[in-house]
Amino acid sequence: MKELxxxxxxxxxxxxxxxxxxxxxxxxxxxxIVRGEGEVSFPLLVKSIxxxxxxxxxxxxxxxxxxxxxxxxxxxxxxKLDQYSKVDxxxxxxxxxxxxxxETGQAFEIMASKGCPYNCYFCFKSxxxxxxxxxxxxxxxxxxxxxxxxxxxxxxxxxENFFAAKIFFREFIEEKxxxxxxxxxxxxxxxxxxxxxxxxxxxxxGLIGMSTAIEAVSQEELDRIKKNIQFSHIESQLDLxxxxxxxxxxxxxxxxxxxxxxxxxxxIKFVRKxxxxxxxxxxxxxxxxxxxxxxxxxxxxxxxxxxxxxxNMGDLFFERMANLTxxxxxxxxxxYNEIASIGRRPVDYPKHQRYLSQIREIH
Numbered sequence: 001m002k003e004l005x006x007x008x009x010x011x012x013x014x015x016x017x018x019x020x021x022x023x024x025x026x027x028x029x030x031x032x033i034v035r036g037e038g039e040v041s042f043p044l045l046v047k048s049i050x051x052x053x054x055x056x057x058x059x060x061x062x063x064x065x066x067x068x069x070x071x072x073x074x075x076x077x078x079x080k081l082d083q084y085s086k087v088d089x090x091x092x093x094x095x096x097x098x099x100x101x102x103e104t105g106q107a108f109e110i111m112a113s114k115g116c117p118y119n120c121y122f123c124f125k126s127x128x129x130x131x132x133x134x135x136x137x138x139x140x141x142x143x144x145x146x147x148x149x150x151x152x153x154x155x156x157x158x159x160e161n162f163f164a165a166k167i168f169f170r171e172f173i174e175e176k177x178x179x180x181x182x183x184x185x186x187x188x189x190x191x192x193x194x195x196x197x198x199x200x201x202x203x204x205x206g207l208i209g210m211s212t213a214i215e216a217v218s219q220e221e222l223d224r225i226k227k228n229i230q231f232s233h234i235e236s237q238l239d240l241x242x243x244x245x246x247x248x249x250x251x252x253x254x255x256x257x258x259x260x261x262x263x264x265x266x267x268i269k270f271v272r273k274x275x276x277x278x279x280x281x282x283x284x285x286x287x288x289x290x291x292x293x294x295x296x297x298x299x300x301x302x303x304x305x306x307x308x309x310x311x312n313m314g315d316l317f318f319e320r321m322a323n324l325t326x327x328x329x330x331x332x333x334x335x336y337n338e339i340a341s342i343g344r345r346p347v348d349y350p351k352h353q354r355y356l357s358q359i360r361e362i363h
Contacts, residue, residue, distance in 0.1 A: 001029075002029055009031045009032070009049065010029055010030045010031050010032075011030065011031065011032045011033070011034060011042070011045070012024060012028070012030045012032070012033045012034070013033065013034040013035075013038045013042065014126070015124065015126040016289070016310065017030075017033045017034075017035065018033075018035040018036055018075075018124075018126040018127075018290075019124045019126060019288060019289040019290035019291075020289035020290070020306065020310055021033050021035055021063050021070075021072070022063075022070045023289070023306050023307050023310065024307075024310075025063060025064065025065055025070065026065070026070075027307045031064060032045060032062060032063065032064045033062075033063045033064070033072075034061055034062055034063075035061045035062075035063060035072070035075045035126075036061050036075035036076075036077065036126060036127045036128055037061070037075070037077060037078050037114065037127050037132060038061070039078060039081075039084045040060075040061075040078060041059050041060060041061040041062050041075065044056070044059045044062075045059055045062050055071070057071065057073065058073065059073060060073045060074060060075050060076045061073070061074075061075030061076070075127070075128060076128065077115060077127050077128045077129075077130055077131075077132050078132045079130070079131075079132050079133070080132070080133070080135075081113075081114070081132050081133060081134040081135075081138075082134060082135040082138050086138075086141075086142070087142060089145075089146065089149075089150075094150060096354075098150050098152070099352065100350055100355055101152075103348070103350040103351050103352060103355065104347075104348045104349070104350050105348050106156070107154040107155055107156035107185070107186055108146060108150075108152045108154065108155050108156065109155075109156050109158050110139070110142065110143065110155050110156070110157060110158070111134075111157065111158050111159055112133065112134050112136075112139045112157055112159055112162070112165070112168060112172070113131050113132060113133040113134065113159045113160075113161075113162070113164075113165050113168065114127055114131065114132045114133075114159070114160075115127045115128070115129075115130055115131040115132055115160065116131065116160040116161050116164065117129070117130055117131060117161070117164055118161075118190065118228065119226060119228075120215075120225055120226055120227055121225055121226045121291065121292040121293055122225060122253070122285060122286075122287075122288070122291055122292075122293040123288075123291060124288045124289065124290040124291050131161075131164060131165060133165045133168050134168070135168075135171075136168055136171035136172040136174075136175045137171075137175055139172065140172070140175055140176060140179060140181065143155060143181070143183065144179070144181065147181070147183060152183075153182075153183045153184065154183065154184050154185070154186075154208075155183060155184075155185045155186070156185070156186045156187075157185060157186070157187045157188065158188065159187070159188060159189075160188060161188065161189050161190050161193055162187035162188060162189045163187070163189040163190070163193035163194040163198060164189070164190065164193050166198075169198065169202075173201055173202070173205050176205055176206070177205065182206070183206055184206045184207075184208045185206050185207060185208070186207075186208060186209040186210065186211070187202075187207065187209075187210050187211070188210070188211045188212070189210055189211075189212060190212065190213070190229075191212045191213075191214065191229070191233075191234055191237045191238070192229050192233055192234070192237065194237075196240060196244075199240060199241065199244050199246060200244055202246075203244050203245060203246055207246055208246070208247060209246060209247035209248070209249065210241065210246055210247070210248055210249070211248075211249045211250075211251070212248060212249070212250060212251070213250075213251040214234055214250045214251060214252060215227065215251060215252055215253045216252070216253070216256075217231070217252070217263075217266050217267050217270040218231060218263070218266065219231040221256065221258070221263070224256070224258065225256070235274070238274050242274075242275075247279075248276070248279065249279050249280065249281070249345070250276050250279065250280040250281070250343075251280065251281050251282075251283065252267055252280060252281070252282050252283070252339070252343075253282075253283050253284075253285050254267070254282065254283075254284065254285065254332070254335065254336060254339065255284045255285030255286075255320070255322075255323065255324060255325055255332060255336075256285055256324065256325070257324045257325060257326075259325045259326075259327070259332075261335070264335045264338075264339060267339055268338075268339060268342065271339075271342060271343065276343065277342055277343065278342075278343065278344065278345055278346060279343065279345065280342075280343035281340075281343060281345070282336060282339050282340040282343055283317035283318070284317055284318070284319070284320045284321065284332075284336060285322075285324060286316060286317055286321050286322065287302070287303060287321070287322055287324075289306070289310065296324075297322055297324065300324070302322045302323075302324065303322070309321070320332065320333060320336070
């Protein structure tokens with residue numbers, strides 16, 4: 001873009017630029033980085049540039065180099081997303097996307113909130129601390145036309161923690177009942193973010209499945225990663241989900257400095273006990289910029305050049321980017337493959353060549 005026209009201005013945004021802002025500004029071809037949510041700060045940046053002010057110090061979340069000096073104002077979460085909720089789906093090639101969903105049996109993705117109020121030591125929160133939430137009516141106003149226009153009746157809420165916004169959740173259920181909507185939905189949520197009454201209410205009004213990050217299967221490990229949860233509670237919540245009839249898909253992580261072979265075997269036992277075969281995802285522990293884990297990896301000399309590490313990131317979490325364990329890479333990879341093979345979910349590949357060709361390109 002710069003070669004085509006040196007006057008082009010390039011703005012980065014999203015999780016990676018938000019977590020490694022200074023590194024990317026100094027090593028990449030971007031002029032600005034919008035850290036965190038961009039719905040407010042990016043338009044203000046564009047307005048400032050059109051007015052001739054290329055160094056807008058007062059816009060939260062906007063960072064740049066001013067005479068080589070890293071400059072910017074800390075981002076603030078929007079909190080209320082209502083005025084940014086409306087999406088004009090007619091601008092997209094909906095036939096292309098919906099045919100893909102139909103061929104693969106997947107749900108239509110939608111989002112009601114951004115962010116997470118928890119603070120696990122390996123996780124970076126690109127928006128900041130806490131959550132930004134849409135109004136329940138606004139979410140249903142987005143869902144309803146899609147059901148009618150595109151005959152979509154299954155939705156997947158990609159929110160990090162759907163149940164954490166408890167006021168929204170109850171308003172969402174009440175409004176869904178009031179409108180007489182019968183669609184089903186899948187969510188992501190922390191396993192301790194709901195009780196029996198909430199889960200049953202959600203199940204009675206369309207919830208069919210939940211993806212949840214368990215990550216570790218002992219109290220000692222959970223404490224070390226600052227999960228702030230009791231292992232016994234995880235097990236009782238899994239039992240509750242089974243009793244209520246909500247399908248669960250779990251996430252686990254290996255690659256911690258304290259890992260043991262016995263610990264890997266415990267994951268397998270846990271999976272067998274709770275019948276999670278073919279219903280979990282295993283990730284390599286991956287140091288991400290902006291996290292406590294990242295700082296530890298740098299201190300241990302595992303990351304010598306931050307930009308090179310970021311630049312060479314592969315299939316995040318599914319490829320080993322670093323090895324913080326006492327094991328050789330070969331041993332860590334062996335147990336990763338052994339555990340992952342038990343959890344690997346069946347995938348319905350699309351049939352049409354226009355999708356298959358892109359999958360082959362990517363993978």
